[in-house]
Amino acid sequence: xxxxxxxxxxxxxxxxxxxxxxxxxxxxxxxxxxxxxxxxxxxxxxxxxxxxxxxxxxxxxxxxxxxxxxxxxxxxxxxxxxxxxxxxxxxxxxxxxxxxxxxxxxxxxxxxxxxxxxxxxxxxxxxxxxxxxxxxxxxxxxxxxxxxxxxxxxxxxxxxxxxxxxxxxxxxxxxxxxxxxxxxxxxxxxxxxxxxxxxxxxxxxxxxxxxxxxxxxxxxxxxxxxxxxxxxxxxxxxxxxxxxxxxxxxxxxxxxxxxxxxxxxxxxxxxxxxxxxxxxxxxxxxxxxxxxxxxxxxxxxxxxxxxxxxxxxxxxxxxxxxxxxxxxxxxxxxxxxxxxxxxxxxxxxxxxxxxxxx
Amino acid sequence: xxxxxxxxxxxxxxxxxxxxxxxxxxxxxxxxxxxxxxxxxxxxxxxxxxxxxxxxxxxxxxxxxxxxxxxxxxxxxxxxxxxxxxxxxxxxxxxxxxxxxxxxxxxxxxxxxxxxxxxxxxxxxxxxxxxxxxxxxxxxxxxxxxxxxxxxxxxxxxxxxxxxxxxxxxxxxxxxxxxxxxxxxxxxxxxxxxxxxxxxxxxxxxxxxxxxxxxxxxxxxxxxxxxxxxxxxxxxxxxxxxxxxxxxxxxxxxxxxxxxxxxxxxxxxxxxxxxxxxxxxxxxxxxxxxxxxxxxxxxxxxxxxxxxxxxxxxxxxxxxxxxxxxxxxxxxxxxxxxxxxxxxxxxxxxxxxxxxxx
Numbered sequence: 106x107x108x109x110x111x112x113x114x115x116x117x118x119x120x121x122x123x124x125x126x127x128x129x130x131x132x133x134x135x136x137x138x139x140x141x142x143x144x145x146x147x148x149x150x151x152x153x154x155x156x157x158x159x160x161x162x163x164x165x166x167x168x169x170x171x172x173x174x175x176x177x178x179x180x181x182x183x184x185x186x187x188x189x190x191x192x193x194x195x196x197x198x199x200x201x202x203x204x205x206x207x208x209x210x211x212x213x214x215x216x217x218x219x220x221x222x223x224x225x226x227x228x229x230x231x232x233x234x235x236x237x238x239x240x241x242x243x244x245x246x247x248x249x250x251x252x253x254x255x256x257x258x259x260x261x262x263x264x265x266x267x268x269x270x271x272x273x274x275x276x277x278x279x280x281x282x283x284x285x286x287x288x289x290x291x292x293x294x295x296x297x298x299x300x301x302x303x304x305x306x307x308x309x310x311x312x313x314x315x316x317x318x319x320x321x322x323x324x325x326x327x328x329x330x331x332x333x334x335x336x337x338x339x340x341x342x343x344x345x346x347x348x349x350x351x352x353x354x355x356x357x358x359x360x361x362x363x364x365x366x367x368x369x370x371x372x373x374x375x376x377x378x379x380x381x382x383x384x385x386x387x388x389x390x391x392x393x394x395x396x397x398x399x400x401x402x403x404x405x406x407x408x409x410x411x412x413x414x415x416x417x418x419x420x421x422x423x424x425x426x427x428x429x430x431x432x433x434x435x436x437x438x439x440x441x442x443x444x445x446x447x448x449x450x451x452x453x454x455x456x457x458x459x460x461x462x463x
Numbered sequence: 464x465x466x467x468x469x470x471x472x473x474x475x476x477x478x479x480x481x482x483x484x485x486x487x488x489x490x491x492x493x494x495x496x497x498x499x500x501x502x503x504x505x506x507x508x509x510x511x512x513x514x515x516x517x518x519x520x521x522x523x524x525x526x527x528x529x530x531x532x533x534x535x536x537x538x539x540x541x542x543x544x545x546x547x548x549x550x551x552x553x554x555x556x557x558x559x560x561x562x563x564x565x566x567x568x569x570x571x572x573x574x575x576x577x578x579x580x581x582x583x584x585x586x587x588x589x590x591x592x593x594x595x596x597x598x599x600x601x602x603x604x605x606x607x608x609x610x611x612x613x614x615x616x617x618x619x620x621x622x623x624x625x626x627x628x629x630x631x632x633x634x635x636x637x638x639x640x641x642x643x644x645x646x647x648x649x650x651x652x653x654x655x656x657x658x659x660x661x662x663x664x665x666x667x668x669x670x671x672x673x674x675x676x677x678x679x680x681x682x683x684x685x686x687x688x689x690x691x692x693x694x695x696x697x698x699x700x701x702x703x704x705x706x707x708x709x710x711x712x713x714x715x716x717x718x719x720x721x722x723x724x725x726x727x728x729x730x731x732x733x734x735x736x737x738x739x740x741x742x743x744x745x746x747x748x749x750x751x752x753x754x755x756x757x758x759x760x761x762x763x764x765x766x767x768x769x770x771x772x773x774x775x776x777x778x779x780x781x782x783x784x785x786x787x788x789x790x791x792x793x794x795x796x797x798x799x800x801x802x803x804x805x806x807x808x809x810x811x812x813x814x815x816x817x818x819x820x821x
Contacts, residue, residue: 402811418820420808422797439780450778462776
């Protein structure tokens with residue numbers, strides 16, 4: 106099989122998981138998928154059948170590089186690329202592509218978000234294998250996730266003609282639809298969720314950037330030159346200029362105008378854990394529907410999500426559909442259906458300058 | 464005015480205030496009345512116009528003597544009498560009476576529970592003055608609290624003929640009534656809540672015990688003899704024999720058979736804070752009915768009782784009528800109407816031997 110690098114984009118902030126997620130400890134570092142591993146650790150572990158640890162790169166912010174390295178001790182420290190500031194995904198992917206091209210100009214790279222939870226990991230690995238093989242021929246490949254509901258919160262990708270081996274052409278990318286359109290998409294069977302995963306040779310995506318985003322391509326070539334003198338030189342260049350790069354997503358900046366994009370449809374239990382509600386949905390629950398992490402006494406209560414810390418006892422009596430998240434210094438209590446409003450708490454904390462809780 | 468000693472009975476356990484109340488930190492040590500002082504501290508402070516600090520005795524268990532002394536630094540340490548084991552109130556009152564008689568054989572003593580919350584402190588002091596004066600003539604006096612509802616959780620005292628100065632004879636003491644009887648009591652206007660407060664000269668109550676509970680009276684005389692050799696000698700005797708004393712309440716053991724008991728009716732906002740529900744009722748509440756102790760962000764929530772600790776932020780979104788009590792190592796969440804069921808949590812913790820949360 107083609108040598109494949111993985112580039113995991115781990116730049117999240119995740120205020121919707123306050124108080125577990127904080128500015129210094131965003132969503133990807135949290136164990137939200139039910140197992141005792143963070144989303145980021147799960148993202149790397151799932152790749153074991155496909156990518157050697159020394160070929161896994163993680164792009165994250167400077168602030169989170171330390172925790173990223175300590176959560177992923179199996180990765181060489183240099184594989185964690187630290188952005189001084191977020192400039193959306195195109196600079197992030199391009200910088201990682203420059204790294205990959207230096208190490209192996211012929212290798213494929215898989216660009217993967219750190220956040221999604223996957224329930225059928227075997228099917229996931231199969232899907233990725235197909236996508237990697239397709240990218241080895243020089244194509245740009247994405248994975249479209251089989252939709253299970255008329256979701257209006259995701260972008261979609263429309264399937265075009267099959268090209269063999271479970272691979273199709275992409276007819277087009279579509280922005281988040283309204284409800285009516287989402288229902289038509291679901292009915293048609295030709296529309297898939299845009300997973301945010303991309304597969305290409307590093308040289309292919311850098312060639313595309315040369316055409317579409319030439320100032321970015323210039324910057325990455327200067328990175329290559331600096332890197333000849335050592336990683337410190339490259340990091341100094343990034344430090345000095347990253348904030349000036351064009352801030353644009355890989356979708357808008359590259360994919361929309363690229364030709365011959367392929368897609369591999371996949372159905373592997375893909376969940377964007379977007380709120381405490383989805384954390385409850387994915388967690389192991391008892392006969393009363395309660396998901397309890399930590400020590401608890403739960404009396405006469407149903408369908409609650411309880412997340413405590415070590416050395417803390419949480420007692421519930423006679424409550425239903427509550428989310429309870431305790432982190433020692435902060436505690437959140439709300440009905441499950443109000444999970445989107447966690448952002449209002451974070452906004453209030455910001456407004457009142459209570460930074461230590463952010 | 465007659466010299467008056469106060470004897471505060473502070474033997475509570477208070478599982479209904481878990482997790483704030485613990486075996487090592489029962490109800491009387493908690494600030495439940497809304498102010499920043501414990502019930503015990505408030506009980507002593509209220510007496511300032513009537514009793515000098517060196518004349519206030521507190522009877523508590525050995526286990527709680529240390530915290531009692533540290534909550535009441537204005538009291539001489541020797542004024543905190545430590546029972547090796549609880550034997551109900553008659554031994555407790557008798558032992559304290561022996562102490563008072565040694566110090567001033569002619570003084571009155573006011574026996575007061577540590578727990579009640581009083582909202583009208585001036586009226587309380589006036590009532591106590593009347594009761595103390597009546598006791599100075601050699602009578603046994605109690606205070607009957609003007610009832611405000613047909614309460615079935617308290618004992619009652621029926622008012623007899625007036626004897627002048629706002630003092631009446633007691634017609635009889637009545638056990639907790641059923642609902643129907645409680646409603647008749649309220650309608651009649653002659654029945655008052657038994658406040659558990661008693662006033663008498665130390666010699667008077669000890670003479671009654673000599674008649675009705677002679678083995679107790681013997682023991683207190685031996686305490687007097689031991690005390691001649693010092694408080695250590697007395698404490699050693701108590702240590703050796705207290706557990707063998709008759710366990711009986713002052714109500715059943717002395718009051719029921721005593722003659723000529725007087726009562727002073729009082730109306731001073733007397734609250735037996737029996738559960739977190741009553742703590743909410745007494746607490747300062749905002750326009751949405753929320754009572755918040757500690758740092759909080761409360762969004763779209765009503766009629767909640769929130770009690771956090773220092774350095775902890777509690778965020779509520781969209782909840783109503785909840786009790787939330789966080790003590791760092793334990794957290795309780797329940798609807799206000801379930802406050803009585805806190806005991807079930809404590810029972811569950813006992814059954815599962817999670818002693819550190821008890």
